[in-house]
Amino acid sequence: MHKHGCPQDLTSFNSFLDVLCKAKQAEIAYNLFKVFRRKFRVDMISYNILANGYCIMKRTPKALEILKEMVERGLEPNVMTYNIILKGFFRAGQTKEAWEFFLQMKRRKCEIDVVTYTTMVHGFGVAGEVERSRKLFDEMVGAGVLPSVATYNALIQVLCKKDNVENAILVFDEMLRRGYLPNVTTYNVLIRGLFRVGKMDRAVEYMDKMKEDECEPNVQTYNLVIRYYCDDGEFEKAFELFEKMGSGHCLPNLDTYNILISAMFVRKKSDDLVVAGKLLIEMIDRGFLP
Structure with missing residues (x-):
């Protein structure tokens, strides 16, 4: 590899950093970054990935250090950088800091x-x-x-x-x-x-x-409605929707089965327990592990 690496190498390196950061391993990612930044001409994307990694871990002071280092190395933060930090403040429950940061963005005439x-x-x-x-x-x-x-x-x-x-x-x-x-x-x-x-x-x-509106309900929509029907004791309506899903509209997932099985055990009627057993078998046949 030559001194500054090629764009493809940097793209792969950034992808690897991103995987580490999303797995809440920002410290490992940063240590690697420090080792390899002499081999690659690291870019704004690298710094954004690291800042986001620390924000995911709710370590906003460290994310701000990354922002500072980025500026010191002559790279101009973009709106994505600022948005990452802003989201990080909210994720960490720091609404006051988020507001101050937003005002700073305005003062610096950043693109909002x-x-x-x-x-x-x-x-x-x-x-x-x-x-x-x-x-x-x-x-x-x-x-x-x-x-x-x-x-x-x-x-x-x-x-x-x-x-x-x-x-x-x-x-x-x-x-x-x-x-x-x-x-x-x-x-x-x-x-x-x-x-x-x-x-x-x-x-x-x-x-x-x-x-x-040409917007098909997804499995979360069905699960939502089935859950509320079960909570309200409307089991027939819940199973009608479940049957509709099974007929190909939108296949049930593990949550769907858990909602229905749980509802059957809450009511504790003898027939319900049989239904729960059948649902468990069907669920396993469809490849879901309890």
Whole structure:
């Protein structure tokens, strides 16, 4: 290998760093990085991977050190770098630091993109600061940054969990009016929110509406509805949906079987225990280990 390595070598090296960082082995990745950075002309991607690795481990001070080292070596952080650190603060529950960092980005006239705003909307919402989350969404629109479906999903999730599902439906309707196509995550979040407040009929209506919007329910959607039917004692409806899945609409997974088997044991009727046994056998036949 020659002194600075070739682009292909660096790509492979970065991929290896990424694997280590995602496995929460950022320290090992950084030690390797220090050994090999003389052989490779490491780039911004390498530093972003390391910063993300430390953020995954909730070690934001170390991620900031990586950012500092990057600048000292003459590499200019990009919006992805800043978004990684921002997300890291929220992951570590450091909302105050996240807000300060966001303000720093503005002062430095960094490019603030849709990912930045989505991170802020979701982060403050999860922390229970719904009003702030909503204001950031409005600020984003006012700044001419177009929300993505992921941004709407973040806001809808925040409203469902921390505010009022009716407000979430208003945002969903606004999303449709503006020409956005909801995806399966949008619907799953809304359906979960409606079930949580006991509006089962409306939740099922939204599941039916998915197909109208050419958005097929996935296994998480089915599991969600089956779980709530079981919790409500509507076992026949739960099994109707389960049969629908088995007929090829969307094959059940391990969670589906666990939900139904668990429900049968909770009720403890003799017939239910037989059904649970049959489900266990079917589950194993389909290759799922209990």
